[in-house]
Structure formats: structure tokens, C-alpha cells
Amino acid sequence: MLNRINHKVMKKIKLIYKISIVLLLSISLSACFKPKEILIDQESKDYCLFGEGSYWIYQDSATLKVNNIVIDMPIIHEFIPFGGYNGEVYSTNISLYSHNDVRSLEVSLTTKFADPKLLKPSVLWLSKESLNNWGFYYHSGEIEKHIPYVRPNTLILIEKKDNYSINGVKYSNIKIFESSYLEERKRCYWAKHIGLIRTEIYKNDSVIVKNLIRYNVKPYNQ
8 A cells, every 4th residue: 555655756756756847847947938139228328318308409500490209108118129139229208399380290219220230239219200201320330330231321330529519519439320311411419418409401502400409307217
């Protein structure tokens, strides 16, 4: 009788052992085949990621008209699969107030266009006004590097400056990007912990300059 009971106990122990092995193998295999997550680096967050309630006011240097940009919606943080890896995404809608007109634009900070070989993020700040009209304003690459796989809108980091002054106001840690499309060329000036501080649009021998004149940036709390 005792031997029969011991035999049953041993069978149960072996069964539990086998189940444990299967579970461990399945967990290990799932970890091995889990897509790599490519995160947005902290420096790019310092330049581009701000909390709800932040705003920036820009003035046209020629006409003196102003535009307001306001983050007035919650920011959504998620991971989305992009061709073999999971890219980190922060997205929201901003309001653009211009000449008694209000538009809502979708913006994202994402590693969607990361280099799949080096697994180095190529972080973008995107604005989407329509399904076929994307604007690229920032990436995390080095000087003279552009966003991988994006044509024809090629965004290049052309220069870094320790300081840059606008109307007597000095900003620090500046990155200057340039993009071109057809006959239009655009330069964007970014300041760390502040965001976009100046844009220059060159087209048909003319230039439109918009400078940051007032802002209130709030930290993003994840």
C-alpha cells in the first residue's frame, strides 16, 4: 500500500517537473523572439518632449504677425511594432492659432525610422496635417546625417551651437536642421529644454523668418 502511494506521489512530482520545464522553455523562447524595443534617448526628449499645457508664441519678423502653438491634449505613450522591432512613440494633438484661425495638428516623437542594423534611434518630431503631408523637424543623428529611408523630405542636422541669440534673448545648446522639398528649403533651430525657437523658409528668392517671442514649457511626467 505504501509503495503504491509513493509511486503516485513520484508520478505527480515528475509531472510537475515536466510542466515546470515546459513553462521555463516557453518563457525563454518568448524572450528570445520578443521584438527589440528601441527607446527614445533622453537628449531628444529634452529638446522635443513637453507636457500638456505647454505653449510657444512665434512672430513673423517682417509682418509682426504671431502664431501660437499649444499642447492642449493629453500625451499618449506607447510601443508600436515597426518592421522587426517595437518603436517608442509619444503622440498628441496640438492647436495652432494663427490670424483668427485654429487648426489641430497631430504630432509624434517616435523611433519609427530607427536604423534597423545599428539599432540607433532616429527620433523625429512629426506634424501631420493630412494623410499625405508629413513634416519632419528633428532627429537624433549626428551632423550631416539625415533620416533613414525618408524621401524626398530629407532632414539634415547641419550645425550645433553653444548659444544663439534672438532679439537679445540668449538660448543654449542649439541644434540647426535643414530640409528641402521641391523649391522650398527650411531651417529649424531647436534649444534644449525649450523646443523650436526659430524657423526660416527660403523660396523663390524670399525668406520667411519666425522667431520665438514667448513660451511656457511644462515637463512631461510619465
